[in-house]
């Protein structure tokens with residue numbers, strides 16, 4: 129077969145041959161005959177060697193990705209015209225000297241996902257040509273010397289290696305435009321500085337030219353676990369160095385932050401409240417590279433699946449999906465309330481079940497990978513395969529469980545010693561030490577000083593310019609410029625000391641010097657028992673907001689039945705709970721007025737916690753049509769803004785009725801999630817989708833969107849081993865309408881994909897169920913690269929029931945015989961705050977919408 133294909137391609141394209149995914153173990157001799165060949169693609173085969181390749185002396189491009197090459201093929205040195213060489217995803221450990229010195233035209237070199245720890249010195253001879261170098265996922269402890277001599281290098285990738293340090297020389301004297309080094313235990317510059325980009329790295333080094341770096345050992349520590357587990361008790365007892373009794377009523381609301389030192393380490397404690405309602409805000413605050421203390425109440429714990437899932441499994445699962453590289457220390461509390469022997473049994477049980485859970489994840493991941501590799505058309509799943517491989521390399525580190533009685537300070541001390549022991553272990557925590565220019569520490573100290581000074585308001589929110597002028601007045605910071613301050617703020621934001629959302633337009637000039645203030649604002653609106661809070665707003669507060677008791681009843685009713693709060697109700701809620709003395713200005717700025725949206729809402733929307741709804745009445749399903757190329761005009765809504773909080777929704781009946789039930793003829797597809805649809809994913813998807821499509825109905829686990837009069841149902845099914853989000857559209861009456869229907873589906877698929885990037889441990893696979901009623905088969909979607917149509921076939925045959933279907937009934941394929949739509953501007957979708965997302969050929973142009981279709 130290989131021979132046949134090679135010959136065929138040789139005759140079609142005399143200078144280019146593609147022999148991907150053919151399980152080749154040897155090079156077909158026919159290929160070697162054509163010495164005029166300029167491009168040879170051999171990716172995804174089983175090649176160990178490529179003897180005879182030197183005969184193809186005119187090759188400009190050689191792709192050997194994803195083979196079984198362990199010994200670097202030395203014959204490559206004869207390919208002196210080579211411009212592009214891909215050897216990624218092999219098992220190469222060493223590249224000998226004397227190869228690259230012959231490849232003087234080499235522009236593009238891919239060596240990622242091998243086992244390299246160094247490069248030959250003669251790579252430097254490619255200094256005039258090499259522009260792209262990918263060394264990610266190898267074993268480099270240092271940047272190879274030769275790389276520092278590559279004067280033309282523009283794109284350099286070295287993620288997921290073992291680098292502690294980056295040399296300044298890497299960033300000077302070359303036109304570097306793209307540099308990625310995440311996933312390295314970097315100290316100098318720390319990963320948080322690198323995350324700021326090349327400019328911030330350069331500024332870091334320029335600071336170090338005049339002064340020496342200082343060592344900083346700081347550990348962000350997040351306390352997670354179910355309600356009443358003992359998180360706050362541990363936090364406070366560690367801090368106050370005594371057993372601190374807390375009343376059960378003193379529940380944490382949202383998140384509490386505190387900082388303290390144990391020996392030479394500074395710990396930043398983030399105490400997360402246990403109730404599920406708060407999970408919606410976790411994505412705003414949970415960050416990678418932290419120690420996670422998972423607190424389990426041993427008095428409540430029982431040796432069965434259900435309790436394990438509630439108290440432990442839920443958290444491990446979510447950590448695994450969200451921050452798969454983190455370190456988790458399980459702590460069992462309330463052991464003084466347990467019998468002798470019980471603690472040991474529970475300890476064993478928790479650890480065994482966690483291990484079994486992780487093992488199950490690993491096995492299913494391997495299963496997915498093997499499935500893709502064995503697939504007939506595995507080349508169309510390359511992206512999926514790559515993502516799975518990346519997930520496979522992540523491991524959640526679970527430390528030995530410690531059991532404590534939090535009412536006994538001896539136990540707290542035991543826990544402290546264990547924490548210290550772990551963070552000192554560089555293998556577990558390679559990122560704890562950071563080397564910083566003194567200005568970073570000076571700005572930080574000055575900020576702490578500002579926060580603590582009497583003149584600073586409680587909220588510690590400050591305009592960026594004002595902050596700069598205050599800091600620049602300090603003797604040691606007179607030379608502080610705006611850019612340097614932004615670099616330092618970006619760093620402090622990354623480590624969780626301040627909050628600065630520079631990427632949110634309305635917030636970029638605002639710095640929260642005390643994260644606690646912003647968190648307090650969040651927790652007033654995202655909390656358990658919100659109904660009771662609404663009911664308890666005092667008459668004085670109502671009057672202050674020009675509201676009546678009847679308005680209050682209406683707020684409660686609307687919230688209970690529709691999960692919506694109007695701006696006036698939210699203002700009253702905040703006033704009711706926050707002592708606002710001296711904070712009137714900030715209050716107005718954050719909460720806004722009728723005519724003007726407050727900043728808090730921009731933030732809540734940015735994080736997909738709520739959705740602005742201008743009209744709380746039912747919307748018209750016959751929504752106005754898109755006019756291709758022209759954005760919709762914005763309709764001015766006169767009614768007061770209302771905000772929908774999907775996580776508080778309870779019913780689905782109304783939406784089901786508008787949809788009118790599933791039909792066997794519907795076009796439908798499922799996005800399968802493994803291990804499961806993460807908590808809050810669906811609600812966030814709804815917020816995102818509904819801010820894109822103005823006509824929508826939202827319910828618990830269900831959402832109906834309307835675009836150009838066509839409804840699309842999005843439904844969640846979160847059952848163990850069968851977790852998916854389903855998209856359903858009515859089958860178009862005319863073939864010409866398939867395109868618009870699939871465009872609508874693809875828009876939502878694109879949002880699902882974008883959103884899922886925030887859960888690196890999550891795997892999503894799109895499948896369309898076979899249209900034969902009783903057939904259990906499903907058609908797997910290939911990778912969507914955003915450019916090509918999904919498939920070239922016109923007809924698809926089910927491998928199980930053998931029925932044939934027109935492709936557009938299953939996948940976004942529009943037949944060529946369908947009359948082409950009139951020429952349109954290039955496909956261009958703008959998904960709110962997601963930047964520009966383009967997917968597939970399309971004939972509609974949509975901008976950020978905020979309109980009503982009446």
Ligand SMILES: Nc1nc2c(ncn2[C@@H]2O[C@H](COP(=O)(O)OP(=O)(O)OP(=O)(O)O)[C@@H](O)[C@H]2O)c(=O)[nH]1
Pocket residue numbers: 353354355356357358359360361362372373374375376378379380381400401402403423461462463464465532533534535
């Ligand atoms: N007897 C005993 N009581 C404990 C222990 N740990 C915590 N408690 C008590 O359990 C109750 C709940 O503890 P918290 O620290 O508030 O629990 P939490 O995990 O922060 O709870 P949320 O704020 O709801 O998330 C408090 O009354 C504590 O004093 C323990 O080891 N033994």
